[in-house]
Amino acid sequence: MKLLTKTTLYFLLIMLPVFTAGAFYLYSKFNKEIKHETDEELVNDKLQWMRYLDTARVDNPIFHVSTPEFNLRPTENAAQTGHQLKSVDIYQEPENTYAPFRQLTQVIHVNNKNYELVLRKSVIEKDDLVNNIIHVMLAAFAGLLLFVLVSNWLISKSVWKPFYRSLGKIQKLQLNKLEAIVFERTTTHEFNQLNTALGNMTTRIHGDYTSMKELTEDAAHEMQTPLAIAQSKLELLLQDDTLSETQQNSILASYEELQRLSRLNHNLLLLAKIENQQYPVTAQPDLCTVVEKYLLLFEELIKEKELQIHKEMTATAPWPLHPALADILVSNLLGNAIKYNYTQGNITIRITTDTFTVSNSSHLPEIPANVLFQRFKKHNSNYTNSNGLGLAIIKKMADSYGFSVQYAYANGEHNFLVSHG
Amino acid sequence: MKVLIIEDEPALRASIQEYLERQGYICELAADFPQAIDKVNEFDYDCIVADIGLPRGNGLDIVKELKLLESKAGIIIISAKDSLEDKLSGLELGADDYLTKPFHLSELNARVNAILRRKNFDGNTTVTFHEITIKPASKTVLVHNKSITLTGKEYQLLLYFIANQHRVVTKSALAGHLWGDEYDQAGSYDFIYTHIKNLRKKMLEAGGEDYIKTVYGTGYRFG
Numbered sequence: 001m002k003l004l005t006k007t008t009l010y011f012l013l014i015m016l017p018v019f020t021a022g023a024f025y026l027y028s029k030f031n032k033e034i035k036h037e038t039d040e041e042l043v044n045d046k047l048q049w050m051r052y053l054d055t056a057r058v059d060n061p062i063f064h065v066s067t068p069e070f071n072l073r074p075t076e077n078a079a080q081t082g083h084q085l086k087s088v089d090i091y092q093e094p095e096n097t098y099a100p101f102r103q104l105t106q107v108i109h110v111n112n113k114n115y116e117l118v119l120r121k122s123v124i125e126k127d128d129l130v131n132n133i134i135h136v137m138l139a140a141f142a143g144l145l146l147f148v149l150v151s152n153w154l155i156s157k158s159v160w161k162p163f164y165r166s167l168g169k170i171q172k173l174q175l176n177k178l179e180a181i182v183f184e185r186t187t188t189h190e191f192n193q194l195n196t197a198l199g200n201m202t203t204r205i206h207g208d209y210t211s212m213k214e215l216t217e218d219a220a221h222e223m224q225t226p227l228a229i230a231q232s233k234l235e236l237l238l239q240d241d242t243l244s245e246t247q248q249n250s251i252l253a254s255y256e257e258l259q260r261l262s263r264l265n266h267n268l269l270l271l272a273k274i275e276n277q278q279y280p281v282t283a284q285p286d287l288c289t290v291v292e293k294y295l296l297l298f299e300e301l302i303k304e305k306e307l308q309i310h311k312e313m314t315a316t317a318p319w320p321l322h323p324a325l326a327d328i329l330v331s332n333l334l335g336n337a338i339k340y341n342y343t344q345g346n347i348t349i350r351i352t353t354d355t356f357t358v359s360n361s362s363h364l365p366e367i368p369a370n371v372l373f374q375r376f377k378k379h380n381s382n383y384t385n386s387n388g389l390g391l392a393i394i395k396k397m398a399d400s401y402g403f404s405v406q407y408a409y410a411n412g413e414h415n416f417l418v419s420h421g
Numbered sequence: 422m423k424v425l426i427i428e429d430e431p432a433l434r435a436s437i438q439e440y441l442e443r444q445g446y447i448c449e450l451a452a453d454f455p456q457a458i459d460k461v462n463e464f465d466y467d468c469i470v471a472d473i474g475l476p477r478g479n480g481l482d483i484v485k486e487l488k489l490l491e492s493k494a495g496i497i498i499i500s501a502k503d504s505l506e507d508k509l510s511g512l513e514l515g516a517d518d519y520l521t522k523p524f525h526l527s528e529l530n531a532r533v534n535a536i537l538r539r540k541n542f543d544g545n546t547t548v549t550f551h552e553i554t555i556k557p558a559s560k561t562v563l564v565h566n567k568s569i570t571l572t573g574k575e576y577q578l579l580l581y582f583i584a585n586q587h588r589v590v591t592k593s594a595l596a597g598h599l600w601g602d603e604y605d606q607a608g609s610y611d612f613i614y615t616h617i618k619n620l621r622k623k624m625l626e627a628g629g630e631d632y633i634k635t636v637y638g639t640g641y642r643f644g
Contacts, residue, residue, distance in 0.1 A: 224501035225430055228523035232436035235526045238589045238639065239443070245637050252591065252639040259593055262523050297600055300612040324505055 004156050011148050015141070023137045030129050035102060038121045039085050042104040045119050046083060053110045063115060068101075071118035079109040090120065099124050162186035166195055173202070213272060220269040227262045231255065267389040270328070271375075274396045279322035281401070287317040287351055290330045297331075301338050308346040317351045319420060325397055332390040333358040333416055340364055340414070354421040359413050366409035373405075394418070422537055423447045423464075427457040427471040427483065428499070437470065440526040441533065444585070454478025461487055466494045467540070468533050471516075473500040473507060481507075484514040495536035499524065525594035527585045534584040550583045550644065552629055564627035574599055575620045582633065582643035591640040617641065 001009075049070075053063070065072045068090060083106035089098035104119040166183055173181065181202050183195035234255045238248065273279065295302070295309065302309065319326060337347045337360035345361035371377045373395035376388040398405045403420035424446045428434040431452070438448045449464070451457035453476040461469065461483065469487065473480035484496055496516040500507055508519040517536045520529060538546055538557060548555040554563040560576060562569050571579065581598055582590070595613050621633050634642045 221501055224522045225433065228501070229430060229432040229436065231523045232433055232440070232526050235591070235594075236436055236439055238591070248637050248639055252637075255591060256593065258523070300615070304612050 003160065004152055007152055007156075008149055011152075012145065015144065015148075019137055019141050023133055026133050026137075027130060030133065034123055034129065035087070038102040038123055039104070042085065042102060042119050042121055043083070045121075046104055046106065046117065049117065049119070050108060053108070062113065063110070069120050071120075072115050075107055075114050075116040077107045077114060077116065079114050080107045082106070087123075088120070159188065162188060162191045163194070166191070166198060170198065170202075213276070216268060217272050220265050220272070223265050224262070227258060227265065231258050231262070234258065264389070267393060271389065271393055271396055274325070274393065274400050277400055279325050281320045281322060283323060284318035284320055285323045285326045287319050287326060287330065287356055288313045288315070290326050291334070291349060291351065294327075294330050294334050298334060298338055302347075305338065305341060306344045307338065307341055308344075310346065310348040311350075313349065313351040314353060317353050317356070319356075321397075321401065321420075325401070329356075329394060329397060329418065332394055333418075336360075336390060337414075355417060355419040357415065357417045359415040361412055362414055363412075364414070367407065367414070369407070372407055422467045423449065424533060425449050425451060425457070425460055425464075425466045425469045425494075427451040427469065427475065427480065429453055429472060429474075429476050436526060437529065440530060440588075443588070444530055444534075446533070452476075454483070457483050458486060461490065461492065461494075465492070467537055468495040468497065470497045470499060470529070470533070473498060473502065473511070481511055481514060484511060484516050488515045493540065495533070495540045497529070497532055497536065499529075525591070525597065527581070527588060527590045527594045528598055530588075531581050531584040531598065535580075548580070548583055550586065550632075553579075553583070553624070555580065555583070564624055564629040567627055569623050569627045571620065571623060572616075574616050575623070578616055578620055582641070586644040587642065589636050589640050589642050595640070 049072075062074060063072045064074065083104050085102065085104050088101050088103045090101050091097075092099045100123050101120045102123055104117075106117050108115055108117050162184075169181060169183065181199070183199050186192055186195070234251055237243075237251050238255070243251070291311075291313070321329070333356075334347075334349075337358050340362045341347065341360050342363050347361075348357070348359040350357040350359075373391050374388075375392040394405055397403075398418070401420075403418060406417045406419075408415040408417070422445070424441055426434055426437050426441075426448055428437065428450075429452055434450055434452070438450060441448050446468075449460060449466070451460050455477060457471070457475070458478075460466075469483070471480040471483050480498060480500070484498070487494060487496060495518075497518045497520060498507075498511045498516045499520045499522060500511075501522045511519050517540075518532050520532065538548070546557065548557065552565050554566070555561070556563075557580075562571055562576065562579065577599055578595070581595065592613055599613070599616075617633060621631060625631060632644050636642050
């Protein structure tokens with residue numbers, strides 16, 4: 001729920017009972033006032049009538065009047081000194097409804113006779129009053145709602161602006177570009193606090209990230225020299241004629257393992273460099289040429305495995321990729337297609353201007369999607385010269401340079417689709 | 422042939438020295454930048470193997486210095502950084518070759534060999550090993566003065582063997598030399614054996630001796 005929606009909703013939830021209570025209060029207040037006014041009028045009327053009746057005693061008649069508003073009839077009840085007031089509903093013939101009235105009743109003494117005097121006044125305005133109050137209240141409520149919405153919008157536009165600015169900045173954040181983030185001062189104390197906290201946090205994360213990255217790079221760099229030394233010493237040792245076969249084999253095994261280590265190291269460095277975008281797009285190498293180059297390089301391997309190569313390639317396919325990365329992309333995918341193939345299997349290479357597909361037959365099962373591009377995830381342990389970084393490198397390349405890699409498996413064929421644009 | 426090895430790691434320096442000296446080169450050593458500058462100013466070398474990351478200086482500046490001195494020495498840069506920029510700027514400055522650590526000593530030796538051949542005789546030289554004569558300029562190979570036809574890979578293989586004669590050369594070094602570093606993307610290098618078998622056959626047919634010896638499972642030794 002958006003902040004604006006939420007505050008508006010809360011506002012409405014609070015306003016609704018307040019307005020209802022207000023409406024009730026107004027209604028009862030007005031009601032009371034009308035009753036009071038009507039009663040005063042009734043009392044006034046009573047006094048007038050009594051004065052008139054007192055002067056009319058000359059002819060000594062017996063009064064008997066009955067109208068909805070004025071009622072005077074003889075009674076045996078004792079005369080009262082005060083009057084009673086109450087609300088009654090009187091049937092109205094034309095409208096076939098009951099209408100509210102205030103009624104004054106008193107037994108009075110006129111010409112030695114007791115009369116019951118009943119005076120009534122319509123308070124039909126009361127219904128209109130309720131209607132009016134509801135209307136006014138609804139109008140006020142709607143007006144206030146509109147006011148709340150508009151003011152909330154305006155407030156959130158101005159007051160929350162720095163907040164949304166900071167939010168946008170964090171959303172756009174990329175770990176490898178963290179350095180550039182600057183939160184400007186705002187006029188709101190809380191936002192300044194937030195920005196300070198965010199600033200500190202991003203600086204710290206960036207620091208950690210950089211030092212981690214540097215550690216990887218430095219470690220990889222620093223490892224090259226000891227590797228070179230160890231490898232050279234073993235190569236010299238291999239030259240010793242007095243070595244037995246087992247000794248020589250042990251040396252060779254160590255030598256080969258060192259090579260694996262240095263390849264691994266090389267690939268880790270490569271991953272770091274790709275992540276740092278140290279391979280700017282300066283030229284657009286033709287992927288078809290690159291593919292032909294590697295088919296030639298892998299010629300012996302292809303012949304040895306008696307692989308069938310099918311090519312469906314456009315004349316040229318310039319890709320916006322550093323030439324070194326284009327080489328790695330092709331050699332990794334093609335290398336895998338050869339390495340994990342079986343004898344007399346096949347490889348299909350399809351190139352359009354913005355897609356590059358390598359499909360190959362293999363006895364290996366489908367690679368689960370969740371481990372496909374994971375580092376050091378070897379999909380088959382029989383291949384010792386794999387370091388499980390080839391696909392991770394391609395994925396990293398895709399992420400860093402904005403193209404996509406998709407994998408599909410069907411009918412025993414592994415299929416990698418790389419596309420850009 | 423005099424080679425100057427500029428490398429700050431004593432162990433690696435010693436390894437390079439040992440290997441190159443066994444192949445008949447006279448080696449001199451420099452452990453840091455000032456030493457290297459002193460040596461190149463003072464003596465003439467046929468080939469200089471220079472590390473880029475040196476104490477108190479950069480190996481690339483040694484290349485610049487050599488060019489200022491109009492030295493004729495061949496220059497091979499070795500670096501722990503597999504950086505394309507370093508490689509390109511090194512070659513632009515006038516280095517002849519660039520090798521990334523770690524490397525096979527046999528590969529370094531073959532490259533030193535190739536540079537010296539190109540530099541000192543402008544390519545018009547022959548490489549001779551007993552009855553085998555190679556004319557690099559025309560890429561022809563003679564056995565007992567009879568020309569034999571080799572494929573490109575077999576020719577490269579023979580040159581590599583002769584440069585590293587009497588030394589055990591591993592299969593991975595051979596594969597790296599013939600196919601570059603990317604070959605291991607695709608897996609095995611058993612197919613080297615096919616090339617070696619063919620080379621051996623052609624030399625034997627021409628009446629040559631069988632110099633290629635398989636050393637256990639490790640590799641090969643020539644001569």
